[in-house]
Amino acid sequence: MIELRDVCKRLGERQVLDHMSFRVPKGMNFVLMGPSGCGKSVTLKHVIGILRPDSGSVQVDDQDVQSMDRAQLMALRKRMGYLFQNGALINWLTVAENVALPLREHARVSKSELQQRVHEVLGLVGMDHAATQYPPAISGGMKLRTGLARALVTNPEYVLYDEPNAGLDPIISKQIHELIVEVRDRLGVTGLIVTHSRACATQCGDRIGIIENGRLGIEGSVAEILASDNPLARSFLDGGTD
Numbered sequence: 001m002i003e004l005r006d007v008c009k010r011l012g013e014r015q016v017l018d019h020m021s022f023r024v025p026k027g028m029n030f031v032l033m034g035p036s037g038c039g040k041s042v043t044l045k046h047v048i049g050i051l052r053p054d055s056g057s058v059q060v061d062d063q064d065v066q067s068m069d070r071a072q073l074m075a076l077r078k079r080m081g082y083l084f085q086n087g088a089l090i091n092w093l094t095v096a097e098n099v100a101l102p103l104r105e106h107a108r109v110s111k112s113e114l115q116q117r118v119h120e121v122l123g124l125v126g127m128d129h130a131a132t133q134y135p136p137a138i139s140g141g142m143k144l145r146t147g148l149a150r151a152l153v154t155n156p157e158y159v160l161y162d163e164p165n166a167g168l169d170p171i172i173s174k175q176i177h178e179l180i181v182e183v184r185d186r187l188g189v190t191g192l193i194v195t196h197s198r199a200c201a202t203q204c205g206d207r208i209g210i211i212e213n214g215r216l217g218i219e220g221s222v223a224e225i226l227a228s229d230n231p232l233a234r235s236f237l238d239g240g241t242d
């Protein structure tokens, strides 16, 4: 389980997180929504320990992330995949080499084990046929699949998804959402998903939390949020299909 308790964080002049609290139980996809600049990415960075709270606590499986040393953070990050916006791939490495990166950082694996694992995970996201291509030559949807394969290659228990459908058309977005659901259901991965998109939230999520003034203004199951007449819920979930 991921749990934030009363996390406060000031960055520059702004109190970005102000007593932010929520829990993501195992096996669930929890969706964080909120306007640009409200602190979604800052929240994800607290979960993997890139940022530390001024006060409050961040826990993963009852371990305090904010008090971890470097070795403990490395161990945590091995258990936690991170899907960056647009995949954030390295252009001069092939798809397969990009996917292999976290394995080279974290684990002592033989070349054949590494190739086997990369092959497996590329198959999972439907990218095996493009293993030798370079990122500039592939589409946005393929980049995202590659980013997802890279996030999954260490066999993580958790994946943090930052805007997994940004810049994709509705059809490709839907395929990515299906993949995120499959990752939860087939691999048992617990997900924390940041998105602006109603489709992403409702197709991938089990629960939705919407950030307002540095904390969750409303939180509930997807069905509860869709049925709620709360103005914050309505402003994020009404209208539009993307």
Ligand SMILES: Nc1ncnc2c1ncn2[C@@H]1O[C@H](COP(=O)(O)OP(=O)(O)OP(=O)(O)O)[C@@H](O)[C@H]1O
Residues within 6 Å of the ligand: 011, 012, 014, 016, 034, 035, 036, 037, 038, 039, 040, 041, 042, 043
């Ligand atoms: N390292 C930093 N130093 C100073 N301010 C920062 C830093 N990182 C983020 N901020 C500020 O914190 C606020 C929240 O940023 P964050 O990146 O979490 O927004 P977001 O909700 O992810 O927005 P978007 O939807 O645009 O990605 C913004 O005002 C941003 O300028």
Ligand SMILES: [Mg+2]
Residues within 6 Å of the ligand: 040, 041, 042
């Ligand atoms: Mg962001």
